[in-house]
Amino acid sequence: MHRRDFLKTATAGSLATVGGLAVPRLARAAGSQGGNPGDSKVLRFVPQANLANLDPIWTTQYVVRNGSLLIWDTLYGVNDKLDPQPQMVEGHEVSPDFKTWTFKLRDGLKFHDGTPVLSRDVIASIGRWMVRDAPMGLPIKKRLDALEAVDDRTFRFRLNQPYPKMLFALGKSSTPCLFIMPERIAQTDPFKQISEYVGSGPMRFKRDEWVPGSAAAFEKFADYVPRSEPANWLSGGKRMYFDRIEWHILPDAGTASAALQNGEVDWWETPLPDLAPLLKQTPGLMVDIADPLGNIGSFRINHLHPPFNDVRARRAVQIALSQADYMGAVVGEDPALWKPIPGFFTPDTPLYTEVGGEPLKGKRDYDRAKQLLAEAGYKDEPIILLVATDVAITKAQGDVTADLLKRIGMNVQYTALDWGTVGQRRAKKDPPAQGGWHIFHTWHAGADCVNPAPYTALDASGDTAWFGWPKSDMVQQQIATWFAAPDFAAEKAAVEKLNKAAMDDVVYIPTGFFKGYQAWRNNLTGIVKAPFPVFWDVKKV
Secondary structure (H helix, E strand, O other): OOHHHHHHHHHHHHHHHHOOOOOOOOOOOOOOOOOOOOOOOEEEEEOOOOOOOOOOOOOOOHHHHHHHHHHOOEOEEEOOOOOEEEOOEEEEEEOOOOOEEEEEEOOOOEOOOOOEOOHHHHHHHHHHHHHHOOOOHHHHHHHEEEEEEEEOOEEEEEEOOOOOOHHHHHHOOOOOOOEOOOHHHHOOOOOOOOOOOOOOOOEEEOHHHOEOOOEEEEEEOOOOOOOOOOOEOOEOOOOOOOOEEEEEOOOOHHHHHHHHHHOOOOEEOOOOHHHHHHHHHOOOEEEEEOOOOOEEEEEEEOOOOOOOOOHHHHHHHHHHOOHHHHHHHHHOOOHHHEEOOOOOOOOOOOOOOOOOOHHHOOOOOHHHHHHHHHHOOOOOOEEEEEEEOOOHHHHHHHHHHHHHHHHOOOEEEEEEEOHHHHHHHOOOOOOHHHOOOOEEEEEEEHHHOOOOOOOHHHOOEHHHOOOOOOEOHHHHHHHHHHHHOOOHHHHHHHHHHHHHHHHHHOOOEEEEEEOOEEEEEOOEEOOOOOOOOOOOOOEEO
């Protein structure tokens, strides 16, 4: 049975269940208050994936970032124009040469344990973040002469080279975000997970109710003081109208759909596109595009080990891959939800380019792919394909890849895992036969792909690059050229060369551009379109 036929069958089963047959009730988180699903002070949310860990510096998984946005606050926050606005700071002063940046924290900031937020907390948090953020954090670290506390609320960067994009670095939404933690927590080794979840954001994490794979809960932080400005994405006043936010982990789409229709949950972050027509017809539900900037599907390759340490093997997959196949599996038959992209940048944004994108255009060439694999020395070694089967986007891409690799003569070892386990295993640099990997799938929010600054996945710095560890001097040169560009024309020229260089080296393979839905019960107000769920200003009426 094809996947989409199965979904239709499963959906029909869910409808029958909702229409009168017994529906399994959702398990409540330990200590859950207000058993009535209509409780106006409790929001029940179905996230995109399991919250298997909660360290937004150690991992770049979006689900962790999304939960972290409730717990930790940031120095700056981007609005819907991707412009950084002051968040934890009152403002800043910068020298004319962009080498000295001085910031002052706003008054009254407190951590959830009651201690004040001080400059030393910020300095420790920046230090841990810089090591893990290759596109923006590491360049700051390389330019850094000193990061010092002027007083308890004032801190200063002294750089030996200009860095005009400092504000965007401190407030970007791409992972890892710069979340401010207490000094004692921020001093944790950046390559080890934190074990204490204390922030200064609008919600506290209920660790005693956290059941990975099932539920997580957050409660309102009474001492949080929102900014006075209206909220706009990650900027402005983050006003919470719920005493509790409960996350229910429901990887089965039929179960999540039934729970939403039943009123057992209020908001589903990523409903399958196949279910959107049904949900739109259901009284009491609202369905809309979740993120106007969409997403770029990602075929991530390990550059460290054979056969993909040879660019010919990477190009073999690149010229055999059909973005239409991937997008059909991810979002279905609606052409309004996807488009092919022979490049790496978000379509319909100023820096989008197709220069160098010929390998992803035209007819797929299986024979040439097989020839390139032979030239790269591939015999019949198992190719370890990590597939997160509990996330629809990754599962769909993984299934297409398994078929594709077989078509070009590769021996595929389909490794079905949950998303949390993929997040751990993809960090391993061991040979694939010794617990490592060759390929995994993910996706990148369009907001993270509008230019090189937030684009972690495009960095090709080798050991410090994102998982897969690509190394390309040409890619890095063009990224540096973009950062130094004096005007938009120079930025555009650099990005065109960057797009070609990244395509030539096959840093990763875009599987297409797509948009997804979010769905919620119509007694919720304040839901906005964004690359992440925005919980502030949402009310239940």
